[in-house]
Amino acid sequence: MTINEKQDEIIAEFEFLDDWLDKYQQIIDKGQSGEKMQETEKIPNNLIEGCQSKVWVTAEYKEGKVYYHGESNTDIAGGIVVMLVEILSGQTPDEILNSELYFIDRIGLKEHLSPTRSNGMLAMVKQMRLYAMAFKAKEEEK
Amino acid sequence: MGLDVNSIRKDFPILEKKIYGKPLVYFDNAATTQKPSCVIEKICEGYYNCNANIHRGVHFLSQQATEAHEAARENVRDFINAGSTQEIIFTRGTTEAINLVASSFGDSQCKEGDEIIVSQMEHHSNIVPWQLLQARKGTKLKVLPFDENGVLQLEQLDSLISDRTRLIAIAHVSNTLGTINPVKEIIRKAHEHNIPVLVDGAQSIPHIKVDVQDLDADFYVFSGHKIYGPTGIGVLYGKERWLEAIPPYQGGGEMIQKVTFEKTTFNELPFKFEAGTPDYIGSTALATALDYVRNIGIENIAQHETELLEYARTKMSGIEGMRFIGNAPHRGGLVSFLVGSIHPYDMGTILDKLGIAVRTGHHCAEPVMQAFGIEGTVRASFAMYNTKEEIDILMAGIERARKMFHH
Secondary structure, three states: OOHHHHHHHHHHHHHOOOOHHHHHHHHHHHHHHOOOOOHHHOOHHHEEEOOOOEEEEEEEEEOOEEEEEEEEOOHHHHHHHHHHHHHHOOEOHHHHHHOOOOHHHHOOOHHHHOOOOOOOHHHHHHHHHHHHHHHHHHHHHO | OOOOHHHHHHOOHHHHOEEOOEEOEEOEOOOOOOOOHHHHHHHHHHHHHOOOOOOOOOOHHHHHHHHHHHHHHHHHHHHHOOOOHHHEEEEOOHHHHHHHHHHHHHHHHOOOOOEEEEEOOOOHHHOHHHHHHHHHHOOEEEEEOEOOOOOEOHHHHHHHOOOOEEEEEEEOEOOOOOEEOOHHHHHHHHHHOOOOEEEEOOOOOOOOOOOHHHHOOOEEEEEHHHHOOOOOOEEEEEOHHHHHHOOOOOOOOOOEEEEOOOOEEEOOOOHHHOOOOOOHHHHHHHHHHHHHHHHHOHHHHHHHHHHHHHHHHHHHOOOOOEEEOOOOOOEOOEEEEEEOOOOHHHHHHHHHHOOEEOEEEOOOOHHHHHHHOOOOEEEEEOOOOOOHHHHHHHHHHHHHHHHHOOO
């Protein structure tokens, strides 16, 4: 599936949830059921530090594609990182770098994109793109 | 006499606001309080009718503004029962007041190896200025610990005090645990050793009748915005003999007597510590806020907040997984808590969506969190306009969040 197909799938999941709390329930459930990282990977190097919650993200590069892992110590930030991992994992660095993450706005999470938000999605997205950029640069060196 | 909360609420226009379509429940009063109309109007009125730079002008408006600013100083003096207006210095807030003392007192009275004692429950504002002093002068910071209930272990004070102790700096009320500290007793003990005491009154000023002479505090500091006044104005009370003994903090206009390129002589108290154009709009609006509090009665406010606190603690203790952080017998109007393993950030986010404003995180008191081995708490702090019905809404919100996080 392409990045946009995955985004559309998530938008569809949220489409029928009118109430804010139902949307948050969906995010919390994703956060709680998301894959757990190895404790050895939850190190300062992999940490995207917000003011109040911690988010760890790692990435690996296999056969031209980037695979992410992410977890948070809070369920809400955790749910957000799970969605980002779902959407961006398994894509090429170029696809990731050229993607437009419109799902954020469409599911009503735009407020989480604010740079002043204590745990901005922005920082997570930025870090994930940086990984992609680094893999791309390495690839081009070869 | 109790409070007429319904009538008080009408004085605070922001309380009518809807947040995400729900009535605002404002429980973040320990961070800042809302402002009554009279304070907001006083700020406008200052700029509309009474704006001119104070103290130096011979013209009518300048004299009017000067009188208002100096009347505000007298108002503050009366509110905390200071001996004289010379002992009332306007600052930007509690933080600036502590920094002033750490700088002017610290630099002039402390030598390498001298010691400052703070408590383990201090706000960062009463830790970091002393660490900066440490970096400048080589002083040491000693810490008076609290027990598992959040009560200061006063019996340890004697062993912490040494002949190198230069100052004890301590919060009157903890912003995280709510503990009311026995500052009068601490001051008495300190004075037995001729050690001055600075009291951080940021959290006590809106809740407790403060009498600096009765406490015998050497320095007492607070912020206007925590007592229904504007942001950007605060107060340093200092005993005259200390303020005379220590040098100015910042240099500039207002604080000088005579300036030549060879030598400058400084103005007398309190102006010596008020460099630059003072916030005379803020000071006069602060005086309005203090009048508002006087009119309602600080004892009535304290009683109301204690009732809210007791109601909240009783009700909330019935919530499964509820853990209170801070169980001191004497507490101000705030409750810090955790529910099960729900992260405070998660709890705060859901409560926000329900229109309930609480504080989450470490509340700028990380050493307190370290002592309890937690990352943060959820804090609900009460003011005179809060009601038991709002606590019921908070209760329902916590229960709702508990279910959402499957606890």
